Amino acid sequence: MQSLSDRVQIRGRSLxxxxxxxxxxxxxxxxxxxxxxxxxxxxxxxxxxxxxxLKATKPDFLPAPGSxxxxxxxxxxxxxxxxxxxxxxxxxxxxGCVIAVDISSRCIRDLIRLCKTRPGIIPLLxxxxxxxxxxxxxxxxxxxxxxxxxxxxxxEMFIDSCNQFLAPDxxxxxxxxxxxxxxxxxxFAHAEKRLLEAGFTLIEKxxxxxxxxxxxxxxxxx
Ligand SMILES: C[S@@+](CC[C@H](N)C(=O)[O-])C[C@H]1O[C@@H](n2cnc3c(N)ncnc32)[C@H](O)[C@@H]1O
Numbered sequence: 001m002q003s004l005s006d007r008v009q010i011r012g013r014s015l016x017x018x019x020x021x022x023x024x025x026x027x028x029x030x031x032x033x034x035x036x037x038x039x040x041x042x043x044x045x046x047x048x049x050x051x052x053x054l055k056a057t058k059p060d061f062l063p064a065p066g067s068x069x070x071x072x073x074x075x076x077x078x079x080x081x082x083x084x085x086x087x088x089x090x091x092x093x094x095x096g097c098v099i100a101v102d103i104s105s106r107c108i109r110d111l112i113r114l115c116k117t118r119p120g121i122i123p124l125l126x127x128x129x130x131x132x133x134x135x136x137x138x139x140x141x142x143x144x145x146x147x148x149x150x151x152x153x154x155x156e157m158f159i160d161s162c163n164q165f166l167a168p169d170x171x172x173x174x175x176x177x178x179x180x181x182x183x184x185x186x187x188f189a190h191a192e193k194r195l196l197e198a199g200f201t202l203i204e205k206x207x208x209x210x211x212x213x214x215x216x217x218x219x220x221x222x
Contacts, residue, residue, distance in 0.1 A: 004059055007086045008042075015042040015050050017085035021117050026081050040085065044211040047079040048148050048175040051211035052219075056204055061171050061219050063087055063144035066094040070142045070165055072128040072157075073149035074100035076110040080121060088120030096120050099137060103127050129157055131164045141167035148175040152182060155191040159198045166222045172200065174218040175208075188216050195220055 002010040007018040016032065016039040023038070025031055030041040044051035053059045063069050065087055074080050080100050087096035100111050101124045111123035126133035128149060145166045147158045158174045166172055174195075178187035188205070195202060200220035208215040 004053060005062055005065065005086060007065065007089065008053070008062060008082075009039070010054065010059075013054065015044060015054055016040065017042050017082040018089070020085045020088060020090045022090075024117070026114075027078060040082070042082045043078075047082065048208060048212055048215060048217055049079050049146065049173070050082065051208045051215075052173070052175075052206045052217040054211070055208060056206050056219070058204060061173060061203075063096075063171070065089070066096045067144060068097045068099070068140075068142045069144045069146070070099050070101070070134075070138060070161075072101050072145070072147040072161060074102045074107060074111060074123070075148070076107050077114045077121075079148075080111065081114060081118065084118045084121055088118065092118075092120035094120075097122060099124055099134075099142075101126050101128055101134060128161060129153075131160065134165070138165050141165060141170070143167050143170045144173075145170065146173045146175075150177045150180045152180055154180065155194045159194065162200070162222055163198075168222060170222045172218075172220045172222055174220070176216050176218065178214045178216075184214075191216075191218060 009016045019038040019040040032039045042050045044054050099122045108123050108125045115121040154176050162172050178184050181187040203219040206217040
């Protein structure tokens with residue numbers, strides 16, 4: 001067993017987060033009792049962050065428990081729920097905050113339902129290409145920013161968001177889907193070049209093949 005934190009563990013080839021809402025499985029994932037703790041399986045096939053934690057050479061890029069995170073492209077909240085397990089915990093006793101941005105009202109509806117049992121998640125209906133829609137809700141620069149939007153122009157969106165919202169030395173994670181870009185073949189090389197030109201330090205380029213095809217997760221520091 002490898003502990004990535006007190007609240008996230010790798011056991012064999014499976015990933016688990018300590019369930020903040022005991023007895024509740026969000027998408028039918030397995031639950032496991034361990035004394036007074038309950039662990040919830042984190043499926044790497046439905047979470048690029050989960051896949052990256054399993055495939056990284058150095059899976060040390062989770063945010064600190066209790067910190068403020070900005071998550072762009074939150075979808076229906078699958079990954080957000082595990083992030084919440086780690087950053088906020090039961091009834092948000094760790095006092096963390098996950099600002100969950102998505103352009104789809106259907107996704108935000110699901111997130112509003114999720115945040116009722118998981119305080120600390122702030123759902124935000126916004127287009128992450130328009131920082132002015134996000135600015136009023138992000139009162140200070142964040143130490144951790146994640147983007148998973150599967151839309152063309154992913155790298156420029158990420159660079160702009162980091163410039164606007166990420167704190168110095170903050171961790172930035174860009175999940176890039178090559179099939180979403182016009183130049184599919186050159187997408188990863190282009191993204192790496194742009195990140196370096198923009199002044200980021202590239203820590204690791206994590207190929208998610210096996211869990212998510214045509215995806216690379218770039219781990220950078222600002
Ligand atoms: C692949 S899904 C995200 C899945 C999610 N990260 C997870 O692991 O559960 C991509 C999401 O990005 C959202 N999206 C696409 N373009 C966006 C934009 N410009 N601003 C905000 N969200 C966007 C989509 O609505 C969709 O929900």
